[in-house]
Amino acid sequence: MKFVFKLSLLSIVFFMLLSCGSSEPEDEVIIEEQLALSTLNVFSADQESQSVTVTSNLYWYTELNVDWITLSPRFGTDNGAINVTVASNPNFEERTGTITVIGGSYTRNLTVTQEAKVDNGGVLDPNKSPAQNFDLSTWKLNTPENNGSGFSKTISVSEINGGYEDNNYFYTGSDGGLVFKCPVDGFKTSANTSYTRVELREMLRGTDTSIPTQGVNKNNWVFGSSPASDKTAAAGFDGEMNATLAVNYVTTTGSSGQVGRVIIGQIHANDDEPIRLYYRKLPNNSLGSIYFAHEPRDGFGGEQWYDMIGSRSNSATNPSDGIALDEKFSYQIKTVNNTLTVTISREGKPDVVEVVDMTNSGFDQSGQYQYFKAGLYQGNNSGSSDDYVQATFYALEKSHTTN
Template sequence: MGIVPVSLGTKNKYLEVNMHTKNKIAAVVVSALVAGLAGCSTASSPDTASATQQAPSATQAPSANNDPQLAVQYNLDVNKVPAENFDLSKFKLNTPRDDNKPERAGKVMEIYKPMLNDKANPFSDAEWFYTDSITGAMVFASPNKAMTTPNSKNARSELRAMLSDDYSSPKNNFTIASTDNAEAYGAIGGHMSATMSVDWVSTSGDYKKNGAFATVIGQIHGSKNEPLKIMYRKLPEHEYGSIYWNYETNALGDDYSKRRDIRHEVFGQSGLRQGSEDPVTGIKLGEIFSYDVNVEGDIMHLTFTKNPGKPNQEVKTYDIDLAKGEYQGDKYDQGYANDWMYFKAGTYNQCNTGSSGCANNGIEAGDYSKVSFFKFSLDQ
């Protein structure tokens, strides 16, 4: 049996239900109850994580794609939960809820690998991680404020690669070929690929903040910094959003505060502000595109495809030496040799009620992010 936490005012109550999509009655009961609680308000709380922070109760986010042929095209079963349509055997999942497990009291919900991939009763969450009933896509959604991981102010519904059952083991993560004792890690390099759409980003936020109206849809995270964050950002008044990726310089030790993101525009334009022109070379909400991240040896190969498989397909590629350091002349960047890393995918909502000035009035108000994955794989 899965545990679905539901916010009742400021108190956390839990409903024990069968989360398998085939149990239609349970799904309807949960959706109806959550919808009925949507009007309940909670007292305001600080932006830092605490046990009282909950994702606001709301109805399920609307679909951006309503074409049942997508399920046929991508060989997806709308009656199966995500782990039955996709190989998630090397992943755990974080969702924007308070965890109900005794060992994780006061922490963000973490769905361990065995629970996520339980063959008898694989996990889904009717609001934040589920199968789209029309397209069969694997859906991730996240509000603008909820319980977060310890070092972040941003809520997420996101997979994290786990190459070992021992979280603290070097075998749980990968490294690059130049790393000393590279064979001690779970893999040298790795290949993550996704075909997806961004269905929604928050419509509230501070235009001066790049986190407003944005979400991270794929990552490579290191022990401290991130050699890759794939971003989507769309201003509320625009028809098109923009895809770009960041390389975070690996500044360490006394220079840690000097780390910075170096931005690379792919489709559209980054850093847009109120009054900017619509980035018509970008990607609309619900529009399907793909990204491919392949770390071979020391090189990170990135491929982004707009309109995949169509006559107007557009492809952009990048190659980055992760071992070299001093990326684009940054003297504080030590590169990522001798670091350990892991892949992530989903929606890591960059809109929060603190630094990016976003509201948190629920899905009906547009205060959330949502993405759909039609193809997804990790080879490690």
């Protein structure tokens, strides 16, 4: 009996163990992927930031289709937040961009909308930055400050349109005008120039820094007489720049060949300058002169000089119809094919016009590109270090023919 009992007990234990070993496995827990974004409000035309909430249980990363939006961070894991910053809108039209967030098998798109820059109708506000009073969407600025490597500091298109001002060189005046002030002493743009400048350089690419600064490309323009392939490759052809300004102060120290002179507008080519427009007032004169230089390319002739009001002579007498300091006047620089036309206008006086035939100047050949410059390019490097020139611009506009 004992044997039978033991055998029965062992059988029960065996079947219990067998029963435990053959039980059904537990169901596997499946975690559902998740990726969701909060919404954004419409951004103002100024530089502005908002936050996007990411609800996720995944690793995720971002992509952008425009360069005026910046994101921080660009990637993350699980829940988080993305700081979205837009640069100031330099255009008078609303603009949109797309933020794409990708995680696992999901792709989420979020539209960023920014209001248009407010058109002030030409009314200058002393409480606004230069870019709020003027269309500076396609200009950068060279200053006489050190960029850290011994050359002049450049203020980018994005920085200017982000509200940049400098009370020493580039700022809004008490009457709303754009003040340029350029000292004799300062850092230069390159080793090839001897003069300081506080000057705008045309940048038709705007904030698209993927386009090189130099070359026949969408940052620069060409003359209408250039080869058809160059006209297609460039951002436009031919050009017109109109400015209204008053020169407030000129240098009173320095050599007789340099004192009192300043360049207030240019067309610059690859290496040469189809035009440099000067204002000059000598220390003993109460009125200033206007003249310009046309510089053909190397091998195409020497520099040509044109007096428009008064004389560029180092010993010029007071010009009878000259322009006084703080007197407003306007200039227009215009090219059509190989014809350069320069016009000086003043209220109540007839326009002064000079036309230059550039057919033999070499700028209509392949590979030659142009860009406007406006502001102050110092014409004196021999004066006292604290001497300076200053001008206030009240209007600045430009245009080109596009294909």
